[in-house]
Amino acid sequence: MDYRLRRLAGRNLLSLTDITREEFEALLRRSFDHKRGLVSGTPLSGRTIAGIFEKPSTRTRVSMEVASTHLGANFITLPREALQVSRGESLRDTAEVLSRYVDAIAARVRRHSTLEELARWAEIPVINMLSDRFHPLQALADVMTIRENFGDRRVRVAFVGDGAANTCHSLMVASAMAGYEFAVGAPAGYWPDPDVVEAARTVAAEEGGSVEIFEDPKRAVEGAQVIYTDTWVSMGVEDVDRRMEVFPPYQVNAGLLELADEGAIVMHCQPWFLGQEITEEVAYGKRSRAFDQAENRLHTSKAVLEALIPPRKI
Numbered sequence: 001m002d003y004r005l006r007r008l009a010g011r012n013l014l015s016l017t018d019i020t021r022e023e024f025e026a027l028l029r030r031s032f033d034h035k036r037g038l039v040s041g042t043p044l045s046g047r048t049i050a051g052i053f054e055k056p057s058t059r060t061r062v063s064m065e066v067a068s069t070h071l072g073a074n075f076i077t078l079p080r081e082a083l084q085v086s087r088g089e090s091l092r093d094t095a096e097v098l099s100r101y102v103d104a105i106a107a108r109v110r111r112h113s114t115l116e117e118l119a120r121w122a123e124i125p126v127i128n129m130l131s132d133r134f135h136p137l138q139a140l141a142d143v144m145t146i147r148e149n150f151g152d153r154r155v156r157v158a159f160v161g162d163g164a165a166n167t168c169h170s171l172m173v174a175s176a177m178a179g180y181e182f183a184v185g186a187p188a189g190y191w192p193d194p195d196v197v198e199a200a201r202t203v204a205a206e207e208g209g210s211v212e213i214f215e216d217p218k219r220a221v222e223g224a225q226v227i228y229t230d231t232w233v234s235m236g237v238e239d240v241d242r243r244m245e246v247f248p249p250y251q252v253n254a255g256l257l258e259l260a261d262e263g264a265i266v267m268h269c270q271p272w273f274l275g276q277e278i279t280e281e282v283a284y285g286k287r288s289r290a291f292d293q294a295e296n297r298l299h300t301s302k303a304v305l306e307a308l309i310p311p312r313k314i
Helices: 021-035 059-071 091-101 112-121 136-150 166-178 194-207 217-221 240-246 290-308
Strands: 048-053 074-079 104-108 126-130 156-160 181-185 210-214 226-229 265-268
Touching: 021 136, 021 166, 021 194, 021 290, 048 059, 048 091, 059 074, 059 104, 059 126, 059 290, 091 112, 104 112, 112 126, 126 136, 126 290, 136 166, 136 226, 136 265, 136 290, 156 166, 156 217, 166 181, 166 194, 166 210, 181 217, 194 210, 210 217, 265 290
Parallel strands: 048 074, 048 104, 104 126, 156 181, 156 226, 181 210, 226 265
Antiparallel strands: none
């Protein structure tokens, strides 16, 4: 395994800002190795991963469970209501107890602060399977999918919709690490967190990329090779009526795609709401790569688990 990945052993992955660009690239290379069938054996044999779920999940849960199985590890699914934390036990006690039983905690949570508290007290790696702030595992699979289509080209990636979403935040950081031009087209009031934008711009400047924010989705999409969108109403949001009023102009449809590069692809982390953020025509059209993204969640999950959880010493 690449020595850059060995440096990740025992560390947390709450956001892609937790790793260097070199480590990011090493994870992508390892992901491609897994997809191409170049990795053999069960390096995590005898290891156990606790998967905490505060939100429903299809792609994240199944990809992490299957990845764990392929690597030889056991994955324990723990819905929040099955844990004592649902009855008032502290996250500190949960983290300290799980550290005595398992080799890593992977958590899909409502608030990013939950992950930070788990990581504060856990003596084992904590992996973000989604929070309200970041979705690093998704962004790894996203860039892997972009690389499959464009190789090492410095492409323009346009995210259209809720710029404050976890997917936009993580894709922004990932695109900066890859040296891409990243543009957000989002309504006023739904722009990315300024701190995330600043961090991404710092990385982008070092890698030859850029980060731009537009209220006009057409400006964001113009000339882009990658058009990305996500649901307008994520789990837990409360301003649903307001969102349904302001987001319709940000729908990814055939008309919007005409402004992009002629070879542009469309990406969506799913689940999607057809007729809202994306039309059925585009979602299932020849430009869509959503199901490739979903498949790549498996391969990037393997790379992350393998890197963060060291094999047992004999």
